[in-house]
Amino acid sequence: xxKILTRVYGKGSAIRPYVRTSAYIFRQCSNWESGIEKSVVTxxxxxxxxxxxxxxxxxxxxxxSPALLSLNEKERRLKVLQxxxxxxxxxxxxxxxxxxxxxxxxxxxxxxxSKSARMKYYGFLWQVEMKKQAKQRxxxxxxxxxxxxxxxxxxxxxxxxxIIYGLGHVSMFLRIYDSTINHWxxxxxxxxxxxxxxxxxxxxxxxxxxxxxxxNAAKQLMLCFADNRSHDDPFDLHYCNVNLNTxxxxxxQRYIPTMLNIDFPMNVHQKCFTEIFPKENIVYxxxxxxxDLVEYNHDDxxxxxxxxxxxxxxxxxxxxxxxxxxxxxxxxxxxxxxxGAGSGKSLTLNQMIxxxxxxxxxxxxxxxxxxxxxxxxxxxxxxxxxxxxxxxKRANQFTVHLDRVMKEDESEExxxxxxxxxxMEFNLSTWGxxxxxxxxx
Amino acid sequence: MxxxxxxxxxxLLFNKSVFQTTAVRGASNFRKPNVxxxxxxxxxxxxxxxxxxSELTNLEWQxxxxxxxxxxxxxxxxxxxxxxxxxxxxxxxxxxxxxYLSHLRANGVEPNDATLxxxxxxxxxxxxxxxxxxxxxxxxxxxxxxEIYRNIRxxxxxxxxxxxxxxxLGLVGTTHWRDGLELMEMMKLxxxxxxxxxxxxxMKAFKMQDIELGWKLLHQMLDERKQPKCEVFLTYLDIIxxxxxxxxxxxDKFFIFLKTHDVVITTKTANAINELASKHHKxxxxxxxxLKRQGKCGSCxxxxxxxSLSDVDFHRLQDVFLEKVLIRKDVFQKSTPEELxxxxxxxxxxxxxxxxxxxxxxxxxxxxxxxxxxxANLLASVVKYFKNRNKHVxxxxxxxxxxxxxxxxxxxxxxxxxxxxxxxxxxxxxMLYATLKSGQTTDFFSRDFMRQHAHxxxxxxKLIFRRWQQEHQYSLITQTETGKILVKxxxxxxxxxxxxxxxxxxxxxxxxxxxxxxxxxxPEHWMCIKINK
Numbered sequence: 001x002x003k004i005l006t007r008v009y010g011k012g013s014a015i016r017p018y019v020r021t022s023a024y025i026f027r028q029c030s031n032w033e034s035g036i037e038k039s040v041v042t043x044x045x046x047x048x049x050x051x052x053x054x055x056x057x058x059x060x061x062x063x064x065s066p067a068l069l070s071l072n073e074k075e076r077r078l079k080v081l082q083x084x085x086x087x088x089x090x091x092x093x094x095x096x097x098x099x100x101x102x103x104x105x106x107x108x109x110x111x112x113x114s115k116s117a118r119m120k121y122y123g124f125l126w127q128v129e130m131k132k133q134a135k136q137r138x139x140x141x142x143x144x145x146x147x148x149x150x151x152x153x154x155x156x157x158x159x160x161x162x163i164i165y166g167l168g169h170v171s172m173f174l175r176i177y178d179s180t181i182n183h184w185x186x187x188x189x190x191x192x193x194x195x196x197x198x199x200x201x202x203x204x205x206x207x208x209x210x211x212x213x214x215x216n217a218a219k220q221l222m223l224c225f226a227d228n229r230s231h232d233d234p235f236d237l238h239y240c241n242v243n244l245n246t247x248x249x250x251x252x253q254r255y256i257p258t259m260l261n262i263d264f265p266m267n268v269h270q271k272c273f274t275e276i277f278p279k280e281n282i283v284y285x286x287x288x289x290x291x292d293l294v295e296y297n298h299d300d301x302x303x304x305x306x307x308x309x310x311x312x313x314x315x316x317x318x319x320x321x322x323x324x325x326x327x328x329x330x331x332x333x334x335x336x337x338x339x340g341a342g343s344g345k346s347l348t349l350n351q352m353i354x355x356x357x358x359x360x361x362x363x364x365x366x367x368x369x370x371x372x373x374x375x376x377x378x379x380x381x382x383x384x385x386x387x388x389x390x391x392x393k394r395a396n397q398f399t400v401h402l403d404r405v406m407k408e409d410e411s412e413e414x415x416x417x418x419x420x421x422x423x424m425e426f427n428l429s430t431w432g433x434x435x436x437x438x439x440x441x
Numbered sequence: 442m443x444x445x446x447x448x449x450x451x452x453l454l455f456n457k458s459v460f461q462t463t464a465v466r467g468a469s470n471f472r473k474p475n476v477x478x479x480x481x482x483x484x485x486x487x488x489x490x491x492x493x494x495s496e497l498t499n500l501e502w503q504x505x506x507x508x509x510x511x512x513x514x515x516x517x518x519x520x521x522x523x524x525x526x527x528x529x530x531x532x533x534x535x536x537x538x539x540x541y542l543s544h545l546r547a548n549g550v551e552p553n554d555a556t557l558x559x560x561x562x563x564x565x566x567x568x569x570x571x572x573x574x575x576x577x578x579x580x581x582x583x584x585x586x587x588e589i590y591r592n593i594r595x596x597x598x599x600x601x602x603x604x605x606x607x608x609x610l611g612l613v614g615t616t617h618w619r620d621g622l623e624l625m626e627m628m629k630l631x632x633x634x635x636x637x638x639x640x641x642x643x644m645k646a647f648k649m650q651d652i653e654l655g656w657k658l659l660h661q662m663l664d665e666r667k668q669p670k671c672e673v674f675l676t677y678l679d680i681i682x683x684x685x686x687x688x689x690x691x692x693d694k695f696f697i698f699l700k701t702h703d704v705v706i707t708t709k710t711a712n713a714i715n716e717l718a719s720k721h722h723k724x725x726x727x728x729x730x731x732l733k734r735q736g737k738c739g740s741c742x743x744x745x746x747x748x749s750l751s752d753v754d755f756h757r758l759q760d761v762f763l764e765k766v767l768i769r770k771d772v773f774q775k776s777t778p779e780e781l782x783x784x785x786x787x788x789x790x791x792x793x794x795x796x797x798x799x800x801x802x803x804x805x806x807x808x809x810x811x812x813x814x815x816x817a818n819l820l821a822s823v824v825k826y827f828k829n830r831n832k833h834v835x836x837x838x839x840x841x842x843x844x845x846x847x848x849x850x851x852x853x854x855x856x857x858x859x860x861x862x863x864x865x866x867x868x869x870x871x872m873l874y875a876t877l878k879s880g881q882t883t884d885f886f887s888r889d890f891m892r893q894h895a896h897x898x899x900x901x902x903k904l905i906f907r908r909w910q911q912e913h914q915y916s917l918i919t920q921t922e923t924g925k926i927l928v929k930x931x932x933x934x935x936x937x938x939x940x941x942x943x944x945x946x947x948x949x950x951x952x953x954x955x956x957x958x959x960x961x962x963x964p965e966h967w968m969c970i971k972i973n974k
Contacts, residue, residue, distance in 0.1 A: 076599060080631050084601030090555030091527070091603070092520035115602060115632035130514075290864055318865065319773035 074110065081109055085122065095122040096129040108211070185229045189265040192234045198301045199228075199356060200273045200282075201349070204241035205307035206248050208316055213308040218251035221306055223350035225256065225266060231357045239266070239306075240273040248306075274324055277301045284321035284328050285352070287345070293329035296359045304352050331355065333372070336365050340378040347372065487528050496540035499547060523555040530563060532570035538563050554596075557589050558604055561611030565641070568614035573648065575616070583615040590620070600624065602632040613641045618649070633665055636955070640670050647676045652691075656698075663702040666900075671953055674710045682717055689724055689972045696945045696970070699938040703904075705957070711949040711968055718970070725972040732967055736934035740969035743941045745934035748912040750881065754905045758898075759877045766897045767870040775867040784860060784871055791835070791858040793879035796827050796915065798857070799872045799887035800838035806888050806917050817842075817849035822926050823886065823917065828856045837872045839864050869894060876913065884931060886915040892959075911936070911961045936963055945970040 088095040101109075105125060112118045163170050201224060206214055221239070228234045242249055258264045269276060284303045285293070303326075305317035321328045333345055347355070351371050359368035490497065490505055497505070505525065509516050516524055522545065529537045538560055545552050552560075564578065564586055571577035578586075590608055593600070600608070605628040609621040621642050625634050639662045646655035655677065662669055674695075681691040699706065711729070718727035728740040736745035750758075772778050803823050804816035820836070827834045834857040841864050842850065853859060860875075862868050869889060876885040891910060895903050911932055918927040938947040948964035 077630065080599050080601050083597060083599075084603055084631065087555050087558070087601060087603045090520050090523050090553050091559070092516065092524045094515075097519065288865075315774050316771075319771050322773045322777060322865065323771075 078106060078110065081106070081118070084118075088119075088122065093119075093122075094126040095119075096126045100125065100129045186265050189229055189234055189236075193236045193265065193267075196234060196236045197298050197360065198238060198277060199235040199353070200238045200240050200277070200301060200303040201306045202241055202273065202284075202303050202317075202320075203239055203243075203246075203248065203306045204272075204320075205305060205316060206243065206246035208312055208314070209248070209308060210311055211247055213310060214246065214248040215251045217306055217308045217349070218248045218255060220308070220349035221248070221252050222255040223348075224353045227350050227354050228357065229265075231354075231361075233357070233361050235353075235357065235360070237267065237353075238273065238276065239268045240271060240276065240303075242268050242270055273301070273303055274326075279324075279326065282326050284317060284324075284326045285330065286315070286317040286321055286328055287330050288315035288318035289321070289328035289330055291329050292332040292335065294332070296356075296363060298360070302356060304349065304356075306349060308348075309346070331369075332365065333369070336369050337372060338378040338380065340376060343376050345376070491529060491534065491537055495536040497537070497544075499544050502541055502544040520555070522552055523559050526552075526556050526559040526563070530559075530566065532563070532566040535563050535567050554593055554604060557593065558607030561586060561589060561607045564614055565610040573644075575649070578614045586611045586615050587617060590617075599630065600627055602628045602635070606635055606638050609638050610641060613645045618642075618645050621645075634661075636662075636667050636670075639667060640673055643669065643673050644676045647673070647680050650680065652680070656694075659698065660702075663704070668704070668953070668955055668957060671707045671709045674706060675713055678710070678713050678717060682720075685721065685724065688721065692725065692970075692972060696938055696940070696947065699947060700940075703937045705937070705964065706947065706949045707953050708949060708951055708966075711947070711966070714968065714970070723973065725970060727968055727970045730967050730969050731965065732963065736932075738941075738944070738946060738967065738969050741941075741944045741971070743944060745936075745946060746939055746941055747933050748908055748935050750905065750909055750912070752881075755877075755881055755909070758902060758905055758909060761898070761902065762877055763870075763874050765899070765902075766894050767867075767874065769897070775870060777863065777866070780863055780866060784862070787858075787860050788835070788875050788878055792875070793833075794835045794858070794875065794883055795832035795879075796883065797835045797837065797872050797876045797879070797885045798823060798827075799868065799885070799889065800836045800842060800853075800859075801868060802887045802889055803917055804842075807920055813845045814849070817845040817853075818924070819920060819926075821849045821852045822920070822924060823928075824853050824857050826926060826928060827886075834858070835860065835875055837862065837868050837875065839866070839868060877909075884913040884915055886917075888916045890960075895959075907959060914961075932961060932963060936961070943971060945972070 082098065085095055085101065086098050089097050109118060109121065112121060157164075165171065167173075201221065203221070205217075209217060225237065228237050244250070244253070253259055256264075256266070259266055260268065273282060281299060281301050282303060283293075283297075283300045284305075286305065305320070307316065309316070318328070331347075333339070339345060351373070354371040355368045358371065359365065362368065486505070486509070490501070502525075506521055509521055509524065510518065522541075525541055526538050529535075529541070542552055542556070542560065545556075564582065567582075568578055590612060593604060593608065597604075605624045609624050612618050612621045612624075621638075625638065625642065628634050628638070639658060643655050643658040643662065646652075646658060659669060659673070677695065681688055681695075698704070715727050715729060718725055730738060730740040732745070733739050737743070738745065767775055767781070769775075772781060776784075798820075800820055804820045805811075807815070807819055824834060824836065836853055836857045836859045838859065838861050840861050842861060860871070862871060869887070869891065872885055872887065873891070873894060876883050891906075895906050895910070898906050914931050916929045918929050920926050936948065938945065940946070945968075947968040947970065949966050949968060950964060
């Protein structure tokens with residue numbers, strides 16, 4: 001907060017007109033966009049093969065699962081599952097209590113295929129319940145503390161006859177509201193729409209994700225928007241192949257409710273990116289291909305597949321790029337980073353966007369790749385320390401053993417302390433010059 | 442290439458700076474602290490409160506209850522009862538558990554279903570500890586179990602799988618064990634019957650001389666791919682040993698069961714059979730033995746039977762392989778339509794082969810960091826191995842192999858058919874398909890276990906594929922320093938229980954495993970059994 005305050009303060013009195021102009025450009029721009037580009041979600045005349053496919057798939061799913069279970073049977077099953085939850089909860093397993101569940105939870109439980117899947121889901125809910133309880137407990141504790149503090153403060157105020165200076169009191173600064181900062185950042189985005197390179201998020205992978213993954217993807221897409229907006233030099237970000245009925249997009253709409261408003265600077269298309277941008281400029285970024293992205297090209301339109309693939313690791317984006325006949329590239333992760341063992345080389349969508357943002361701005365892979373989570377990398381310093389420690393330890397062990405082996409016959413009397421200095425008499429003139437003494441003798 | 446190498450050098454130079462930047466970022470040197478494994482504190486409770494006790498006073502129970510709720514986050518008023526009863530899980534602690542229940546009742550609390558379920562589990566362990574006979578639980582105890590059972594059934598119309606399991610474990614100790622079958626049906630509504638339930642029910646069925654039911658349950662267990670415990674087999678052997686007339690026939694039935702379901706018994710069971718044989722050596726003889734080379738039995742000297750896939754199975758595999766493994770929902774994931782067409786045309790033209798080699802797998806099997814010269818030479822020597830045996834060979838690889846040294850590659854091309862797939866395509870499915878397409882006698886050469894591809898075939902075809910793979914997979918063991926290659930030949934004989942002439946050959950293993958890993962290791966220990974007619 002403080003940082004933003006000072007920064008805006010630095011621009012001084014220009015704030016007000018600045019905002020006004022941005023709003024002006026803004027309106028103009030949105031007009032321009034809706035006028036020229038008819039693919040903004042509200043228009044429906046266009047048919048996109050990828051978006052279409054997703055709709056049918058999900059619709060089928062939705063129709064089929066309730067059809068499988070007649071209403072009566074569903075009720076019966078639900079009852080049994082409720083009993084299962086109750087018993088498991090009484091047994092002290094990681095299952096939340098019965099009154100924690102709401103209809104949405106039961107709806108999910110009914111779709112799960114096996115007992116182990118259910119138990120996993122219960123475990124997840126149990127954690128949520130426990131966190132909720134802990135939060136509640138802490139909140140109550142905090143409320144007491146706050147009350148005490150406020151009482152004390154009020155008392156002080158009553159005794160104070162002077163004006164109080166500071167933020168929230170008498171101050172020489174105008175208060176800058178969140179909405180002001182929002183306007184300012186939105187303005188930056190709109191400027192980017194005119195002048196910045198395009199970046200595409202391909203949202204056509206919903207049918208390959210589980211519900212959980214889709215929701216994670218939605219969160220990452222939200223963060224993508226936020227990270228891009230708060231960067232000094234943002235991209236013109238396009239969400240393509242969007243189907244608003246998919247779980248991912250539903251969730252994203254819950255994260256950004258104003259996402260479809262005409263004056264909100266977010267480009268959402270039902271169209272495929274191949275129809276919006278010239279095909280020869282498109283480069284699909286997929287980890288499954290074998291060509292590294294060597295240098296960032298400002299003329300190219302880079303596409304990132306909006307998927308979270310923790311369960312399913314098929315090369316989906318590779319297949320798609322191959323089918324569309326696009327150029328492909330992957331980040332040169334191996335050339336620049338030393339990867340540690342364990343966690344894979346997967347990145348979240350917002351990390352990807354951050355990397356590309358910095359790459360565009362600096363052209364330097366080192367700066368860009370600092371957004372790769374450090375836990376995934378090998379810590380050379382620590383690693384070398386550890387090996388050194390290990391080797392010394394082994395060496396020490398080894399010498400000790402060697403000692404014993406060599407002196408086996410007299411081992412009983414072998415003293416523990418190093419003995420060669422024991423019987424030496426201290427003599428200042430020869431001290432520290434062992435070699436000379438030896439030579440002389 | 443030049444640009445690449447420039448970047449490589451660049452990366453070497455700057456590796457250090459990466460880590461310096463991390464230091465600036467702060468969250469760098471974070472490493473999770475090793476989780477200190479907590480000693481099972483509940484077991485401690487068991488030591489302090491329950492040792493040498495057969496009952497506790499009301500006050501002591503109350504104290505224990507409060508202590509547990511206070512000290513453990515996950516224990517609350519709702520689940521403390523079941524947890525306490527769960528702690529007294531040993532058969533000797535039945536009285537303790539009962540004492541706790543009477544404590545609850547004295548306080549006017551009726552124990553909940555989960556607590557009663559835990560009590561039934563204790564009854565189950567008492568039942569086994571006393572020898573597992575029909576009348577080892579007293580009439581009183583049986584009545585208590587039945588009362589709990591009836592109460593729970595009355596309360597709920599349909600029961601969930603957890604309660605069903607508890608109830609069945611209790612019922613097994615009583616005369617009403619057949620009600621367990623109904624409960625098993627009920628379980629199926631929400632989950633497959635669990636392993637303990639199936640084991641207990643099968644054992645009980647054998648014990649009560651209902652052999653038919655026992656077999657039905659055993660088959661059901663294997664159909665759900667669950668491994669029966671050795672106790673089940675031991676009970677079965679006990680029962681059939683009682684009637685000497687039917688013993689040989691029942692044994693035969695048992696072995697056929699092992700054969701059809703590919704079950705490997707444990708040492709315990711094998712010893713039981715051996716003992717049985719030494720008691721009734723007129724009826725059948727049994728020797729514990731090892732296999733000699735090429736599947737020759739160390740005892741009777743007969744060779745084990747060859748694996749052979751029926752033509753029907755083989756053709757089924759052949760027909761669906763490409764569709765299920767390579768194409769699936771999207772050809773582009775593993776190949777492209779043009780490439781697929783080019784490939785099928787190519788193998789039509791140059792097939793059938795005697796052996797299909799996975800070129801890249803072979804080349805990289807001595808380590809992937811070798812210079813191209815070494816990679817190509819290794820491949821060439823494998824090709825030579827087959828050429829010396831006058832075999833027609835197909836080598837599968839990827840386009841980038843064209844960049845390998847010409848001399849070795851020319852040798853490969855002169856002595857084998859070569860198909861190079863796109864750099865972005867997968868070559869394994871192509872190789873397997875070419876092998877399958879060439880007929881039953883064709884082998885393939887790769888070190889890969891092909892787990893991924895086997896999985897894609899689905900549970901039914903997977904077994905067939907595994908057998909076929911065992912019979913046909915060559916692999917490279919190593920290359921000696923002189924350049925000679927050592928090749929592991931496929932195992933052509935069956936490695937499950939089967940009959941050769943009138944000798945049964947049964948493999949056995951040391952330990953019981955819940956999940957059988959699918960590998961092709963030849964079992965070490967075998968039994969050679971001859972049933973005298």
